Amino acid sequence: MDTSSSTSAQKQIFILSGQSNMAGRGGVDRQKHWDGVVPPECSPDPSRVFRLNARLDWEAARVPLHYDIDTKKTCGVGPGMPFANAVKEHIVGAIGLVPCAVGGTAIKEWARGGHLYNNMVERAKAASRGGGGELKALLWYQGESDTSSARDVEAYKESLETLIRNVRSDLNSPSLPVIQVAIASGDIKYLDKIREIQKGIDIPNVVTVDAYGLQLKEDNLHLTTEAQVRLGCILAQAHLANFKCE
Template sequence: MSSSSTESFKQIFILSGQSNMAGRGGVIKYTDHHHHQHKKWNGVVPPQCQPHPSILRLNAHLHWEEAREPLHADIDHRKVCGVGPGMAFANGIRERVSGTLGLVPCAVGGTAIREWARGCELYENMVKRCKAAAVESGGGEIKALLWYQGESDATAHDADAYKGRMEKFVCDVREDLQSPLLPIIQVALASGDEKYIEKVREAQLGIKLPNVVCVDAKGLKLNDDNLHLSTEAQVQLGQMLADAYLSHFDSCST
């Protein structure tokens, strides 16, 4: 596999969902001299999340650039972003897959799955970014969608509808990206309203569509807010996602 066309070939991965995919690892609260509370990222990048020349990111302006934390800074721009699972995932697979890796961050904090339905702004923007990623890479292939979302659906009103909405999302994304068996790796929730989280997790773990696998974040360390994964937990999650991709979907690794 040493031809120049293979070396420039991009394998594209979509990162989507809500805040835990966008990344809040290392986001800390502080109080300014007016006694106002703010948040900022502590700037700590673990070794597993370091940039690498073979890992690129599609920025908000639809251009490829070297990927670095926080991956979602210009995408989930209304919130303070920190470390998510994307860089640890990319570093976890880059030695096992050929060519350049392209990450397409699309996650936005605090969003419910109904906001990711076909026709809604978040969904349409994600599809637009994915199509642009393939064009801008000169023929790169979208290899998988990594999805971490559902905390906003752990409510009396939405938990029961999650499974149907998620299945519809999978089918719509595959149709719109003309990839009927696009691999989807979803994350089962680590946090959310205790009364309803199990209903959403049950849906996530129970989806039986082909080429949809689930990794379970339950038990991973949370920040003090008890909602967002810590930096250390995001590294672990990225490695779990990498293992899931390599074991289920990467033909070179079997």
């Protein structure tokens, strides 16, 4: 792990996980190029906001946060930076972001023992190792890939609840806050069913925010840059309103 004076500061650590709308496709066009536009709410703050890179080293956080994690797709603006910049105004110290999201992934691919789940847990443990900081929350935005079949819908609730229990157990954090996003897009056939399940999760310290109504890109799947900024602020408001900040 990086031990330089700036990046070794005690951090409040947030896991960013799920699929493409968490990884961020804001500003990415159909030719798979990111336009490079960084809204003010996503500006880097090298002294206070850090990301754990794919090598498990801390570095200054910059958009796109998932460039070396979600490597099979082009990443752009996601909710992570606006979230961090909003939360930092209410805490003392630094924020550490742990990007783990991978586009196009179904909930079954996040089962314990699989690569995605194991990588997420390994990265979260590495982030807090050696007094590097305290795990504060898992930010979870996933479900679009589970809107295409009745079988996926039927299994979704149990899979999501099991994921939450497993993450808390494996990170030795039985009450780890989880802020999940109710999806705004997907196959229309089962979109409402997945949203209903997500909004109906009743587990202590699990809060759901709703992405419905946020602007989608032309693909009707991914949030625009402006919508990602708004979502990041919504996630920050949910965290500040529901969980302890220091």
